[in-house]
Amino acid sequence: MPTLTKLFTMEEASQHNTKDDCWVVIDGKVYDVSSYLDEHPGGDDVVLAATGKDATDEFEDAGHSKDARELMEKFFIGELDSTSPPIPELEIVKKAAKNIPQKVKEITKQYWFIPVAVVGISVVVGFLYTRKK
Numbered sequence: 001m002p003t004l005t006k007l008f009t010m011e012e013a014s015q016h017n018t019k020d021d022c023w024v025v026i027d028g029k030v031y032d033v034s035s036y037l038d039e040h041p042g043g044d045d046v047v048l049a050a051t052g053k054d055a056t057d058e059f060e061d062a063g064h065s066k067d068a069r070e071l072m073e074k075f076f077i078g079e080l081d082s083t084s085p086p087i088p089e090l091e092i093v094k095k096a097a098k099n100i101p102q103k104v105k106e107i108t109k110q111y112w113f114i115p116v117a118v119v120g121i122s123v124v125v126g127f128l129y130t131r132k133k
């Protein structure tokens, strides 16, 4: 039977990141907690800080009770579309991070003579200094 659960991309969920319009993604599920922010015993700031990403770890780290887990079902609005790509900005950061080892290799290849020159000059200066004595 087809499921009626609404699917959201992480990009879409991440746009709801304000006090009046706040969605969190926990364990692949999307919750609209806008109406609960003021009542949240952990404060609204922690929840707001957990928007725009998978907040499962933050939620679990806070050690939420069984009651909290039951309560959250009231705010369930859909599931995360696992086939959708993560937030594009994050992808760009990830891609840039992937390139770092490659860049280090390139720079090492280009500027290999600098450490060699430093060592060479030190040896010559050291040699001249000891000869003077």
Ligand code: HEM
Residues within 6 Å of the ligand: 024, 031, 033, 040, 041, 042, 043, 046, 047, 050, 055, 058, 059, 062, 063, 064, 065, 066, 067, 068, 069, 071, 072, 075
């Ligand atoms: C649907 C989402 C959420 C619901 C319904 C919820 C509900 C609750 C409830 C009922 C408590 C009181 C303690 C308990 O019964 O466990 C609590 C505490 C807390 N929550 Fe949440 N919470 C949600 C999401 C989050 C998120 C995303 C964070 C992110 C870090 C968070 C952080 C905390 C913290 C730090 C406390 C501890 C407060 C304290 O003991 O001083 N919660 N939450």
